[in-house]
Amino acid sequence: MNFHPNYECQEVGPLSNVDRREKSLKIRQEAAQIAYLKPLPEHPCNGEEQTYLGKDGQPNYIANFSKGLPHNHLGEVDRRAYQALLKALKSGQSEDFETIPLGGIPCSRPLTNPQAGLAFDLEGADAHALKMRPAPRIDGAQNSAEMAELYWMALLRDVNFTDYDRSYLAIAAAQDLSQFSDYRAPKVERSTQTGLAHEVTPNLLFRGDTPGDVVGPYLSQFLLKDIGYGSLTISQRQKTVLPGIDYLTDYNSWLDVQNGRFTSGDAFDTTRRYIRNLRDLGHYVHVDALYEAYLNACLILLDSKAPLNVGNPYRNSKTQMGFGTFGAPHVLSLVTEVATRALKAVWYQKWYVHRRLRPETFGGRIHNHVTNAAHYPINEEIFNSSALKEVHSRYGTYLLPIAFPEGSPTHPAYGSGHATVAGACVTVLKAWFDETAPIFNPVVANDDGTELIPYSGTDASKMTIGGELNKVAANISSGRNASGVHWRTDFTESLKLGEDIAVSILRQQNLTYNEVSNFEFSGFDGSLIKI
Numbered sequence: 001m002n003f004h005p006n007y008e009c010q011e012v013g014p015l016s017n018v019d020r021r022e023k024s025l026k027i028r029q030e031a032a033q034i035a036y037l038k039p040l041p042e043h044p045c046n047g048e049e050q051t052y053l054g055k056d057g058q059p060n061y062i063a064n065f066s067k068g069l070p071h072n073h074l075g076e077v078d079r080r081a082y083q084a085l086l087k088a089l090k091s092g093q094s095e096d097f098e099t100i101p102l103g104g105i106p107c108s109r110p111l112t113n114p115q116a117g118l119a120f121d122l123e124g125a126d127a128h129a130l131k132m133r134p135a136p137r138i139d140g141a142q143n144s145a146e147m148a149e150l151y152w153m154a155l156l157r158d159v160n161f162t163d164y165d166r167s168y169l170a171i172a173a174a175q176d177l178s179q180f181s182d183y184r185a186p187k188v189e190r191s192t193q194t195g196l197a198h199e200v201t202p203n204l205l206f207r208g209d210t211p212g213d214v215v216g217p218y219l220s221q222f223l224l225k226d227i228g229y230g231s232l233t234i235s236q237r238q239k240t241v242l243p244g245i246d247y248l249t250d251y252n253s254w255l256d257v258q259n260g261r262f263t264s265g266d267a268f269d270t271t272r273r274y275i276r277n278l279r280d281l282g283h284y285v286h287v288d289a290l291y292e293a294y295l296n297a298c299l300i301l302l303d304s305k306a307p308l309n310v311g312n313p314y315r316n317s318k319t320q321m322g323f324g325t326f327g328a329p330h331v332l333s334l335v336t337e338v339a340t341r342a343l344k345a346v347w348y349q350k351w352y353v354h355r356r357l358r359p360e361t362f363g364g365r366i367h368n369h370v371t372n373a374a375h376y377p378i379n380e381e382i383f384n385s386s387a388l389k390e391v392h393s394r395y396g397t398y399l400l401p402i403a404f405p406e407g408s409p410t411h412p413a414y415g416s417g418h419a420t421v422a423g424a425c426v427t428v429l430k431a432w433f434d435e436t437a438p439i440f441n442p443v444v445a446n447d448d449g450t451e452l453i454p455y456s457g458t459d460a461s462k463m464t465i466g467g468e469l470n471k472v473a474a475n476i477s478s479g480r481n482a483s484g485v486h487w488r489t490d491f492t493e494s495l496k497l498g499e500d501i502a503v504s505i506l507r508q509q510n511l512t513y514n515e516v517s518n519f520e521f522s523g524f525d526g527s528l529i530k531i
Contacts, residue, residue, distance in 0.1 A: 027511050027512055030511055031123075031508045031511055034507070034508060035124070035125055035126060035129070035504070035508070038125055038126075038129045038504075040129065041129065041130065041131035042131065043128075043131055043349075043352075043353045044133075044134050045134055045135075045353055045354050045355075046134035046135050046136070046137045046354070046356075047134075047137075048063035048064060048137055048138065049061060049063075049064050049355065051063075051137075052377060054079075058079065059079075060076060060079070061076075061077050061079070061082045062076055062138075062365065062376060063137070063138045063356075063357055064077075064082070064355045064356070064357055064412075065350075065355045065356060065357050065358060065361075065411070065412035065413060066081075066082055066085075066258075066357070066361070067257075067258055067260065067358060067361065067407075067408060067410050068102055068103060068104065068108060068109055068110070068111055068259070068260035068410045069081040069082060069085065069100070069101065069102065069103050069259075069260070070101055070102070070103035070259060071103060071255065071258050071259055073255070074364075074368055074373060074374050075254070075255055075258045075361065075364040075365075075368070076374075078101070078103075080101070081100065081101040081103070084096075084099060084100045084101060085100050085111075088100055088114070089114065089351060089352055092115070092118050094115070097111075097114065097115065102260055103258075103259030103260050104256075104259050104260030104261040104262065107261070107262050108259075108260040108261075109260040109261075109262060109406070109410050110410065111410050111411065112409055112410045112411040113347065113411070114347070114351045114411070116343065116344055116347040117344065117347040117348035117349075117350065117351045117352050118348070118352075119344050121341055121344060123341065123505055123508060123509075124338075124341050124501055124504040124505035124508060125345075125500065125501065125504035127341075127344045127345040127347075127348045128348055130345050130497055130500050130501065132349050132353070132354070132414070132415055132493050132494070132496075132497055133493060134354070135354050135356045135413075135414040135487075135489060135490075136487075136489055138357075138362065138365070138376070138377065138378055138379065139377045139378065139379050140182070140379055141180065141181045141182035141379050141381050142182040142183075142184065142489070143379060143382075143487075144180065144182075144378070144379040144380075144381040144382035144385075145177065145180035145181075145182050145183035145184070145381065146183075146487045146488045146489065147359065147362060147363075147366070147382050147400075147487075148176060148177060148180060148183075148381075148382055148385040148387050149177060149183070149185070149206070149481075149488060150359050150400060150481060150484060150487070151385065151387035151388065151390070151391055151400060152169075152173035152176070152177065152205075152387050153206060153278055153481060153482040153484075154246065154391070154400060154401040154402075154403075154482075154484060155169055155173070155387065155390055155391065155394070155401075156169055156170060156173060156205075156277075156278060157243075157246070157277060157278045157279040157282065157403065157482065158243040158244060158277055158278075158279055159277055159278075160276045160277050160445075160447060161217065161218035161219060161276065161277060161444075162217070162276070162444055162445075162447075164202040164203055164205055164218075165202045165203055167202065169390075170202040170205055171202055172386060172390075173200075173202075173205055173387070174199070174200040174201055174202045174204070174205055175200075176385055176386045176387060177200045177205075178198075178199040178200045179384075180381055180385075181381065183200070184209070184488070184489075184492075185200065185204070185206075185207070185209060185488065186200075186204045186207050186208075186209055186213065186214050187199055187200050187201075187204065188200075188201055188204065206218075206278070206478055206481075206482065207474065207478075208470065208471065208473070208474025208475075208477070208478065208491070208492070209492065210470040210473070210474065210495070210524045210525075210526075211466065211467060211470055211522060211524075211526050212463075212464060212466060212467020212468065212469075212470045212471055213467070213470055213471050213474050215459050215462050215463055215464075215467050216439075216442060216455065216457060216459055216460065216462070216463040216467070216468070216471075217442070217444045217455050217457065218475075219275055219276075219281070219444070219445075219471075219475055220297075220468045220469075220471040220472035220475050221300075221439055221442055221443065221463070221468050222293065222296060222297035222300055222468055222469070222472045223236060223275055223281075223284075223293060223472060223475060224236055224274055224275070224443055224444070224445065224452060225300055225443065225452075226300075227296050227299050227300055227303075228299055228300070228302070228303030229299055235272075236274060236275075236296075237272035237273055237274055237449075237450075238272060238273060238274065238275055238280060238283070238284055239268060239269075239272055239283070240268070240269045240272070240273050240279070240280045240283055240449070241266045241267060241268055241269065241279060241283050241403075242267045242268065242269055243279060245266075245267055246395075246401035246402060246403065247263070247401070247402045247403070247404065247405050247407065248360055248363075248399060248400070248401070248402040248407050248484075249395040249396075249397055249399055249401050249402075250395075250396075250397065250399075251364075251367070251397060251399070254360070254363075254364055254399050255364075257360070257406065257407045258360075258361060258364070260410065262406070263405040263406045263407075264405055265405055266283070266404075266405060271450070273445070273448065273449030273450060274445035274446075274449045274450075274451075274452060275445060275449070276445040276446075276447070276448075276449040278479070278482035279403060279482075280449065281475060281478075281479035281482060282403040282404075282479050282480075282482050282483035283403075284476075284479060285418060285476055285479035285480050285483065286403070286404055286483065288476075290339055290343070290417065290418060290421040291335065291336045291339040291421055291425050293422075293472055293475075293476050294335050294336075294421075294422070294425035294426060294428075294429060294472070295332070295335060295336055295425075297429060297469065297472055298331060298332055298335050298429060298432075299332075301429070301433050301465065302328050302331075302332075306433050306434070306437060306465060307433065307434040307437050308432065308433060308434060309430075309431060309432055309433060309434055309435075309519050309520075309521065310434065310520070311517050311518040311519035311520060311531070312326055312432070312517065312519075313326055313515040313516060313517050314326050314327070314515075325513055325514075325515060326513075326515060326517065331428070331429075331432045334428050334432075334509075335425050335428045335429060335432075336425070337505075338421075338424040338425060338427075338428055338498075338501060338502045338505055339421045339424060339425060341424070341501050341505065342417075342420040342421045342423070342424040342425075342497070342498045342501045342502075343417055343420065343421065345420065345497055345498075345500075345501050346415045346416070346417055346420040346494060346497060346498075347411070347417070349414065349415050349497070350411055350412040350413075350414065350415065350417075351411070351412060354412060354414045354415075355412045356412050356413040356414035356487075356490075357412075357413060358407075358408040358412075358413045358485060358486075359400055359408070359413070359484055359485065359486070359487055360399075360400055360402050360407045360408050360484055360485070361408075362400070363398065363399045363400030363484075364399060365378065366378065366382065366383075366388070366398050366399075366400075367397055367398040367399050370383065370388070370398050371398070400484050401484065402483065402484040402485070403482070403483035403484060404483055404484075404485065407484070407485070408484070408485035408486075409485065413485075413486055413487060413490050414487070414489065414490050414493070415490055415493055415494035415497055416477060416480060416486045416490040416491055416494045417494075418476055418477055418479075418480050418486075419473070419476075419477035419480070419486075419490060419491040419492075419494035419495055419498065420494040420495075420497050420498040420501070421498060422472075422473035422474075422476050422477055422494075422495060422498060423473060423494060423495035423496065423497060423498020423499045423501075423502070423524065424498035424499065424501045424502040425473075425498070425502070426469045426470065426472065426473040426498075427498065427499045427502035427503060427506075427521075427523075427529075428502050428506070429469050430466055430469055430521040430522070431502075431506055431519045431521050431529075431531060433465055434465065435464060435465050435466025435467075435469065435521055435522065436464055436465070436466065437464060437465045438461070438463065438464055438465075439463040439464060439465065439467075439468055441454065442454070442455040442460050442463055443455055466521070466522060470524065473495060473524075474491070474495075477490075477491035477494070477495065478491060495524050496524060496525070499523055499524055499529075503529060503531070506519070506531045507531055510531055517531070518530070518531070519531040
């Protein structure tokens with residue numbers, strides 16, 4: 001073969017370097033313009049910060065997040081410390097954040113990253129361009145229903161999901177939650193002499209309300225099945241904590257934790273087990289990487305050669321397959337890429353808009369109210385719940401039993417970081433894979449969680465990829481609720497926020513591809529989303 005040293009290699013392609021540079025600039029400008037033209041939302045809160053006043057007529061912040069700041073003997077925040085927090089949030093100056101008084105002297109848990117809510121991003125909608133509806137108020141019926149659910153979750157932590165239909169506690173929980181006037185969770189419709197009634201059943205307990213959540217077993221297949229991770233096969237047997245151990249059920253430890261004191265760790269089981277109950281699920285979400293469950297789901301779907309969304313340009317190609325675009329490397333990075341954007345968006349909502357108190361703090365309000373140590377404007381329905389009697393019988397207080405030794409994190413409750421990331425990551429997976437494809441050979445954990453056994457429910461044939469993706473988002477989010485650190489609306493409203501973030505990123509990225517794609521998939525509310 002003759003080699004000609006004077007031969008110059010020429011690149012090939014539809015654009016010259018100059019044209020490519022110009023088009024790259026245009027795409028970046030168009031993406032920025034899309035973000036800029038997004039309508040500016042209002043950011044209403046529920047008004048509790050200004051509504052509830054102390055005896056001196058000044059706000060007492062009894063319904064707002066204050067964990068880690070100094071508190072009095074009732075667990076009510078020191079007003080000057082809370083106002084120092086507000087000052088820092090308003091100014092955004094780093095030095096103001098450094099002067100916020102903390103309560104856990106000599107060792108305090110620091111506040112978790114309030115400045116993240118002020119970060120800008122170069123992809124997707126700006127964090128401040130998205131919104132969440134106001135959180136329920138403590139004087140409203142919805143808040144009472146959500147708190148009753150959390151008490152029942154705590155009481156049922158060690159009952160296996162597969163035993164709910166025959167557990168006296170689960171039956172009692174379903175009956176109690178059915179009595180609340182504003183419990184917004186899955187229910188069945190039943191005819192009565194006076195008309196139609198909507199009731200919670202044991203098998204519907206603690207489920208999400210998105211399509212697929214009530215089909216099949218409680219736990220998503222993506223939290224049970226083996227994960228193909230390159231040359232490795234990873235079993236989803238988990239490190240779990242021992243049953244029957246709950247925290248912050250005595251008043252002194254509860255008050256110490258409100259002030260930000262450090263606490264000791266969990267007691268662990270020596271046997272690894274598949275997730276079978278809320279305690280197992282709670283430990284998973286105590287230590288997980290926030291996108292972990294969805295990266296695992298992606299690997300499971302890729303390993304099983306799950307069908308792609310019909311809008312994927314390579315689904316029916318006879319000559320090409322996706323890789324860097326619309327292939328496995330693309331989706332594996334994209335499903336995690338959206339997580340940090342989701343966190344910035346929800347951190348803005350947490351710190352700069354809502355500042356909702358954590359359930360553990362509200363449990364202290366209930367305890368002090370019932371024992372006449374203080375009186376608060378709490379909706380009366382919670383005091384009629386049989387869950388309160390069960391908790392007091394078991395623990396001797398009305399405090400919410402918490403699964404984590406340290407209680408909740410040191411950032412506000414609404415919205416949930418786990419749930420916002422869940423909404424974003426699952427949205428990417430529903431855009432990528434055919435959500436209508438069936439789930440084959442569904443499984444559940446056996447009684448002691450040491451093996452997987454076939455799921456034989458009558459609805460097994462109705463389980464789909466989309467339904468199980470929605471369900472894994474609900475499972476992870478509800479695991480945080482079951483541990484006592486979040487409310488139901490922290491979960492349900494945050495899924496929507498995460499979905500909005502992911503959709504904005506998918507739409508901007510769609511500008512950059514040479515391929516023509518047209519994704520359609522269902523949102524968490526069942527509506528059709530088009531990319």
